[in-house]
Amino acid sequence: MGYTILEKQELIPGQTTMMVIDAPQIAAKARPGNFVMLRASERGERIPLTIADRDSARGTITIVFLVVGKTTAELAALNQGGEILDVCGPLGRPTHIENSGTVVCVGGGTGIAAMHHIAKGHAEAGNRVIAVVGARSRNLLLFCTELSAFCPELRVATDDGSAGHKGFVTEVLKDILDSGETIAEVVAIGPVPMMEAVSRVTLPYGVKTTVSLNSIMVDGVGMCGACRCTVDGKTLFACVDGPEFDGHAVDYAELKARLWQFREQEQGAMERFSKECRCDG
């Protein structure tokens, strides 16, 4: 009774996978900024993944994930035509999108995929979207073609300079902020240090900055508080109050500490999974 994988594509071999999943009830309701909770198998863990795109006519949602541990590895091992046991959503508050002028959407690593859906939403609302994408190297960039389709400007930064600016997305962002164009909002999705750095850059310019927090989640529907984070001194639940928050108000140090809570157990699960895979193979 699972959810069928209609398409599977390895975007970055051995690292990042994209899947198009048949889930009409979710596709009908999904908005930019929403995520799903999914479980690959009966004994697996529920994990959150952002809805990177949706096609309500076809009844599909797209997820893009980086293999970092057991669940993402197990997912990546599934094939086209296979099934994901549980997919629950769309969850979280959708991105607040209104016609506001120019919006800069910054994506780092796998976060580019999540940013894509939000950038698309802003473009559909009539905003001029400047996309800024960053990765370690050219071959790790995602969704550039898709973004180019609706972003009049696509700026690239790579650590090694193999594409675009050699350096960080924050440096490109600073250029844009200095260019004199009025920026209504900056949206940043990616690794926590990147979102923190983006928020630090935009603060002196007084530009509204939205970040999407990837805190640890258990149910994804407000029942456990695992995903709680401190924003503006208040405890909020990323799954029901977020996942997007004011980047200038988030306590990033706390978020980083909380992301590592289960490191040992996660490694245990991964080691067992790799062993099982080898036995099977």
Add this chain to the structure above:
Amino acid sequence: MAEMKTKRKIRPRVAMPAQDALARAGNFNEVALGYSREQALVEAERCLQCKTPTCQAGCPVEIDIKGFITALCDDDLAKAYDILRQTNSLPAVCGRVCPQEHQCEGACVLGRKHEPVAIGRLERYVADAFMRQTGDTPDACRAATDLDACIPSRPERRVACIGSGPASLTVAGYLAGRGISVDVYEALHEPGGVLVYGIPEFRLPKAVVAHEVDGLKALGVTFRCNWVGGKTITIDDLFDQGYGAVFVGVGAGLPRFLGIAGENLVGVFSANEYLTRINLGRAYDHLNHDTPAYHARRTVVIGAGNVAMDAARTALRMGSSEVSVVYRRSEAEMPARREEIEHAVEEGVRLRCLCGPLSFHGDNQGCLKGLTVQKMALGEPDASGRCSPVCLDGQTEQIPCDMAVIAVGTRPNPILIEATPDLGLNKWGYVQTDPDTGETSIPNVFAGGDIVTGSATVISAMGAGRRAAQEIARRLL
């Protein structure tokens, strides 16, 4: 036994066989093992068969207690089960988790001078023994409801339940038994509500809940897991799809925190998170399941209800060598079932009463290292009749710990409520209903259980479900 009856000598209550305290603190198997047939018969004979029994009124769903005990004494198991099922659709669950000392047993005549009849244990015995006798297949339909009707006889009459806790399960059983087609929408991947994600295996085995759910499936009830009311589907959508009535039984799952310093340190969890990882995620069997749970040497649990006791006893089983329960009042005020407190203490949980949590402190990695508590004394009784705690100025204590579990209650979950602006709420933010019918401010939308009352009991959620189901049936049939 017949001669006992004539002499009316009151025997002591038959003790519940239980796993040895030391052994059980190291496993997740059920603690209370249940009566044997002989034990059940001896205990049943203790019932005085009062002309005007007071116990029945003590039960929130008014089970004919005298009736089922009489049937048991007559060795008519099927009849005893039948009587239970007439008003209680989950007797195997209630026999295990009801706070009987405040309900049926608290009202038992025998209890005035002696120990009351062990009504809950007998209820559990009847349910378990009947299930064992009928097995999984033959009478699943009969076992799940008080009527025979396995295929919805009126499939055009459709009812949707949102949430799959005891309130919704009761609605589903009642209506399906009357031929109505019921679909239950549940946000998590497994039906049962708190019965699966909250109450631990050692108190309520998952198999007992699964058996009840299977019985409902056999009756034609459909469970749609991973459907979030208000997100995947709204109440308006449900009516558009042709449902004649909607029952909202989403519980009160949003955990409260204390609002004190250090609460987001690594190692501080809500009881819901801790228990959900271990129960729903089966983290107690971590070698075979992926969901991780935190392992701590010294655990502090804050609160003193059933949830706190469950968390404390779970922490022991997960390997904590020191577990203490921190509570502002004294042991006498603890809201947990008496049996749970006793079991916890036997297993080695330390009760630290008259201590109010002040702040958590951690190391430079953001990990919990200890809890500072304020010492308290009991003052005058407050409006609720319980003595309110007062601070003893300047007296604080440091409790070293590497895990803290907060079990100080819950609030209504906002998801469905925010998505349904027309749904009237009371001043505490719970759903407002007509007390007789359970109907909300939206016509043909009913609600019951914790989402109406705030965190309460399994049996009260079931009672609310039953009242709503009766009204729904009246309107649809």
